[in-house]
Amino acid sequence: MEKKATEKLYDTDAYAKEFTARVENCEPDDDSFLITLDRTLFFPESGGQTSDRGFISVHGGELLEALDENVAQVSITVTDVQIEDEIIYHRVPSAIAVGTEVCGCIDWDHRFDNMQQHSAEHIFSGTVHRLYGYENVGFHLSDNTVTMDFSGTLDEEQIRNVESIVNRAIYENIEIDVSFPTKEELAETDFRSKKEIEGQMRLVTIPGYDVCACCAPHVHRTGEIGILKVQSFQRYKQGTRVQIICGGRALKLFREEHDLMTKLSNDFSLPFEEIGGRIDDLKDEIYNLKGRLMEADRKLSEIKRSMIPADRKNVLLIEDDYEALAMRKSVNELTDRHPGYCGIFSGNDKDGYRFIVGIKDGDARMALGALQKICNAKGGGSPQMVQGSADNLGEQLLRELWEHFEKD
Numbered sequence: 001m002e003k004k005a006t007e008k009l010y011d012t013d014a015y016a017k018e019f020t021a022r023v024e025n026c027e028p029d030d031d032s033f034l035i036t037l038d039r040t041l042f043f044p045e046s047g048g049q050t051s052d053r054g055f056i057s058v059h060g061g062e063l064l065e066a067l068d069e070n071v072a073q074v075s076i077t078v079t080d081v082q083i084e085d086e087i088i089y090h091r092v093p094s095a096i097a098v099g100t101e102v103c104g105c106i107d108w109d110h111r112f113d114n115m116q117q118h119s120a121e122h123i124f125s126g127t128v129h130r131l132y133g134y135e136n137v138g139f140h141l142s143d144n145t146v147t148m149d150f151s152g153t154l155d156e157e158q159i160r161n162v163e164s165i166v167n168r169a170i171y172e173n174i175e176i177d178v179s180f181p182t183k184e185e186l187a188e189t190d191f192r193s194k195k196e197i198e199g200q201m202r203l204v205t206i207p208g209y210d211v212c213a214c215c216a217p218h219v220h221r222t223g224e225i226g227i228l229k230v231q232s233f234q235r236y237k238q239g240t241r242v243q244i245i246c247g248g249r250a251l252k253l254f255r256e257e258h259d260l261m262t263k264l265s266n267d268f269s270l271p272f273e274e275i276g277g278r279i280d281d282l283k284d285e286i287y288n289l290k291g292r293l294m295e296a297d298r299k300l301s302e303i304k305r306s307m308i309p310a311d312r313k314n315v316l317l318i319e320d321d322y323e324a325l326a327m328r329k330s331v332n333e334l335t336d337r338h339p340g341y342c343g344i345f346s347g348n349d350k351d352g353y354r355f356i357v358g359i360k361d362g363d364a365r366m367a368l369g370a371l372q373k374i375c376n377a378k379g380g381g382s383p384q385m386v387q388g389s390a391d392n393l394g395e396q397l398l399r400e401l402w403e404h405f406e407k408d
């Protein structure tokens with residue numbers, strides 16, 4: 001059967017939320033079904049933007065799959081929408097008979113959120129193009145992230161400048177125009193995204209800011225975007241990747257960040273503007289305290305080692321937290337004084353242990369073998385020294401093992 005292009009209702013009315021249509025085709029695909037309609041409001045995944053979500057409703061009994069015939073109306077979830085050769089495929093969990101008249105309803109909050117992000121992206125990309133001459137070579141709009149990739153390098157000042165200009169365009173509340181120009185009209189129009197598109201070109205014009213070929217739904221007026229904020233930017237390939245957040249998403253982020261700042265302000269009893277400085281001071285303080293703690297640890301361990309009777313063959317030390325380098329140094333000192341297995345274990349029964357075991361004349365790998373046998377320890381090393389870690393190693397077990405070494 002010759003497949004007919006799906007009529008895209010969203011092309012001319014981005015604000016329609018419900019529609020009626022006829023099922024043209026229905027085919028099983030994996031554990032769900034792909035249906036095509038004669039027309040649809042569901043925007044398919046395309047141009048870097050995720051698809052619309054929503055429901056398709058049918059009268060009970062018209063579903064082919066085991067559904068109760070007494071149910072007056074059944075809504076099934078549209079989980080994904082794709083486009084191929086101008087035909088739009090709706091993924092649904094149940095089959096619907098070809099010819100059935102259905103009602104469709106898109107998730108409007110999700111759609112409007114995408115429209116806010118996408119229209120803002122056009123103003124941003126148009127402004128970058130006008131001021132700095134770079135192309136938008138990559139666009140990604142998911143439920144959490146909006147990124148744009150530009151063909152050249154933008155610095156912080158340039159990005160702040162574009163951010164301000166986009167927000168000015170939002171305050172100006174400019175009407176966004178969607179048009180379907182003829183070939184002659186197109187030839188006289190300067191616009192972005194001049195890809196070879198078969199068939200009718202759709203132009204989205206934001207007067208004074210951008211003209212771009214685009215198939216996605218847009219807000220009527222720029223004011224509906226609310227706000228655009230650049231979240232981050234970084235070097236990407238030969239250009240710059242910019243992450244933005246707009247509209248309702250930006251308000252949500254502002255709320256979260258404001259709540260966090262309010263909590264910090266209360267915790268520190270400081271106004272917002274003094275929190276950054278206080279955190280810098282705390283970082284310095286922690287750095288200095290760590291240094292002093294390490295020095296105290298070193299002294300304590302020195303005292304502990306000096307208290308071990310000199311005639312002791314094997315030595316076992318269990319410490320809460322022993323820095324790796326200091327641990328190695330201490331094991332070396334111990335093996336100079338004691339001929340048997342000298343082991344230092346850092347950690348506790350709950351979180352597990354890191355360990356180093358050394359021996360002057362012998363094979364430390366024997367101790368590792370014993371540890372592997374009793375507690376599945378992991379590690380490796382030389383005859384002089386082994387190191388590793390173990391999760392389920394009890395302090396009691398360790399002491400017994402070392403007593404056993406002493407008897408050998």
Ligand SMILES: [Zn+2]
Nearest residue numbers: 213214215216
């Ligand atoms: Zn677009």
